[in-house]
Amino acid sequence: MAKVAEPGKSPGEGAVAAHRSVLFVACFAALVATSFAFIIRILCMDAWQVGFGLSETQKGEIFGAGMWPFGLSIVLFSLVIDKIGYGKSMIFAFACHALSALLLITAKDYWWLYAGSILNGLAAGTVEAVINPAIASAYPKQKTKMLTILHAGWPAGMVFAGIPILLIDMTWQVKVAIIFIPVVIYGLLLLKAKFPVSERVVAGVSYREMLAEPGAIGCLIVVYMICMELNRVFRLENLTQNGSITDLLPSLPFTIAIVVITLAYFAYTRSLGRPMYILLLFVMILLATTELGIDSWVSDLMKKPMGELGLPGGLLLVYMQIIMMVLRFCIGPIERALKPLGVLFSCAVLAAIGLFFLSQAAGVTILIAATVYGIGKTFFWPVTLGLCAERFPRGGALTLNAVSGCGMLGVGILGSQLLGYWQDTNIDRKLLASNKEAHARLMAGEEKRSVFGHYKSLDQRKVNEISDKLALFAKREGADEAKLTQDPMYQTLVRNAYDHLVRKAGDVEEKSFDAMNKALADAGAFITKDEQAVVAKDQALLDEVITNSKRSVMGRVATLPAIMAACYLGLILYFMSKGGYKAIDLMAEKGGH
Incomplete structure (x- = not known):
């Protein structure tokens, strides 16, 4: 043991x-x-x-x-x-x-x-x-x-x-x-x-002193993230859904829990929290969104150029992970020269540049932009942990790990909503500019509201209908019907297509494969070759619009590391005014008492 x-x-x-x-x-x-x-x-x-x-x-x-x-x-x-x-x-x-x-x-x-x-x-x-x-x-x-x-x-x-x-x-x-x-x-x-x-x-730092480092504000942020995630897991509705700021609050029981826990925390610690630590919690949400939120988008952009090189698109992510692995082993001299805040500032600038050029690049040049972005995000997470460990050692494991938890939860709760809003508004504009008829047919008619603004999204049922019809056609074309019904891949396609195209909201009844297959046939999901050509055009248009939209959104995502860079620069200037950045040594403080 x-x-x-x-x-x-x-x-x-x-x-x-x-x-x-x-x-x-x-x-x-x-x-x-x-x-x-x-x-x-x-x-x-x-x-x-x-x-x-x-x-x-x-x-x-x-x-x-x-x-x-x-x-x-x-x-x-x-x-x-x-x-x-x-x-x-x-x-x-x-x-x-x-x-x-x-x-x-x-x-x-x-x-x-x-x-x-x-x-x-x-x-x-x-x-x-x-x-x-x-x-x-x-x-x-x-x-x-x-x-x-x-x-x-x-x-x-x-x-x-x-x-x-x-x-x-x-x-x-x-x-x-x-x-x-x-x-x-x-x-x-x-x-x-x-x-x-x-x-x-x-060092003899008490439990109460540890809790006082993040303070009531830090507690509020972390507990809010946890309650929002549990609210999602249990499929509960948020407090409101009217496009106001209260849309960002979980259901009433969880909202009450947030208030009660935060007030109790403050009553025990009598601390609002360290201002720099509170800032790092907010910055961590931007950091996690920048680092984790768009990896799949970068892979999507690289599928075509990687294919031209005869390589599977998934290898791009492996390539970027190799960059991160090698550079993290080389942190010693970089950290000695720049200090943690200097490393984070430099990385934020590189990530912003890489994302901006990803929004402009095409073909194999995307690989260069992705490399710059990959280098930029290499040190974000671990150096932030190092910064917290050096500046807030009194917080022990709590200040060190709460920042990681805040990042992981924040990217799903807030970051993904922001990215989704940007993506939806871009698709709306680009599809309208490309094909007005397709825009009228494929966009959801009702305008939606979020805390970030009003927007229209694709009608996901129609999008699923296009992809399902093409997938079923590709599998059925020239196939023997008897053998086809025994194919596990085809059975999965039928099950998913039935859920997308036929199953009504609230219907949870299990259907046999034969029943689902017949229902899809009755719904016109099994298209002819001539119909396939028409549906394929819609799919090609959607692929182009969605890919170009992701590229455009990269430019907007670049504002996140730019904001991070401004925050890091502000902290660098603050420490310069205090004589320079120094790590807090608890053992030295203990010895000095």
């Missing part, structure tokens, strides 16, 4: 100093395992859809089941991790990782996949809740450097799992089993690893 260093010894001294390399490798392997599980679930999703007859909605639910437990567990574990201990928490993460993989490999239906994904999310959040404060405490003089190198484990996992899965033909069960490689490695290393006592605990 993982051991804990004796209390009273400063992090990095005694037994911890002798064994911290083992500790670091164990934490690195745990993050690699988390990354393996993330990318493998994504790459297995299509196979699961065919094998288990999943609808698109169910695919989204399974993916989401691996995300929301992460945001919850990383924050909640941070509140109690010093009581539970790093070692016991990592044993819990190991058990969740192993059980998740077993459930996925032996899955019988949707619920096995869903349960396995929840366990995977819990494992990921627990790993992050442990490794960040553990490494910050083990390397008190090199927090930013070692946290950044540690987080090279995320892109490393994407690369080492992604390349063989993309290039080697294997069953999805074998793909999932690959997760056991890093899981077993970090499990064995845990037997030898000695975790440090938290820097906060060693």
Whole structure:
């Protein structure tokens, strides 16, 4: 079992100093395992859809089941991790990782996949809740450097799992089993690893003082994110849906919970929070949206030019992960020269430039713009963690992990809404300019409202009708009807098309394959070759408009890292006025008392 260093010894001294390399490798392997599980679930999703007859909605639910437990567990574990201990928490993460993989490999239906994904999310959040404060405490003089190198484990996992899965033909069960490689490695290393006592605990900082660092405002932000995510998971309606600011509040019970918890937090801590930390929480939402929100868009833009090079489009993401992995290992001299805020400012500028040129580039030149963007976002996440560890050590695991949780939850709650609004308004304008008749036919008639403004969106039922008819035609053309009905891929297409085109709202009755197939035939979903040519033109128009819209939105997304750069520059100037940036050393403060 993982051991804990004796209390009273400063992090990095005694037994911890002798064994911290083992500790670091164990934490690195745990993050690699988390990354393996993330990318493998994504790459297995299509196979699961065919094998288990999943609808698109169910695919989204399974993916989401691996995300929301992460945001919850990383924050909640941070509140109690010093009581539970790093070692016991990592044993819990190991058990969740192993059980998740077993459930996925032996899955019988949707619920096995869903349960396995929840366990995977819990494992990921627990790993992050442990490794960040553990490494910050083990390397008190090199927090930013070692946290950044540690987080090279995320892109490393994407690369080492992604390349063989993309290039080697294997069953999805074998793909999932690959997760056991890093899981077993970090499990064995845990037997030898000695975790440090938290820097906060060693310095004698009380629990109340820890909570006072983020304060009531920090509590409000994080609890709001958690309640909004739970509101989504339980499919509850927001407080209002009228385009006002209250649309951003969850259902009444969760809104009351936010108010009560925040007031109780303030009554206990008597602190509103550190202004710089509150600023970093807000900036983290922009950061996460910039880093995570548009990865799939970049891949979509690169499909055609990558195809011209004879390469699968998915390799672009692997290429960008290689950039991140290599550069994160090289953080030492960069951080010494620029300090954390200088690194973040430079990255924000590069990301803004890369996104702007992605909105203008075409063909293979998109690869150059994507490279600049990839370099720009390389240090965002880990250096922000390093900055929090250096400036808010009194907050211990809480200030370190709450910023990660805020980013992960914020990109889904706020960032995705903003990106969606920009995308919808761009599609509306571009489709109207390209083809007025198609615009009138394919856009939803009713104008919608959001906190970002009024907009019109594509009629998703009509969009699904186009893609479903083409997919069914491609599968049915020239095929033997008897053999076709036994094809799992065709059965999945029929099931999805039935849900999109025939099933009415509120209808949850299970239908037989024959009944769904007949209903689609009656609805005119099985088109002729002449009809296919007409429908294909609509699909080509939509593909062009949506792709060009994503390219245009990239230019608007560039404003997010530009705002981040302005915030970082403001902090740099602030510290210059105070004599320069310095990390806070709790042990030095303790010795000076």
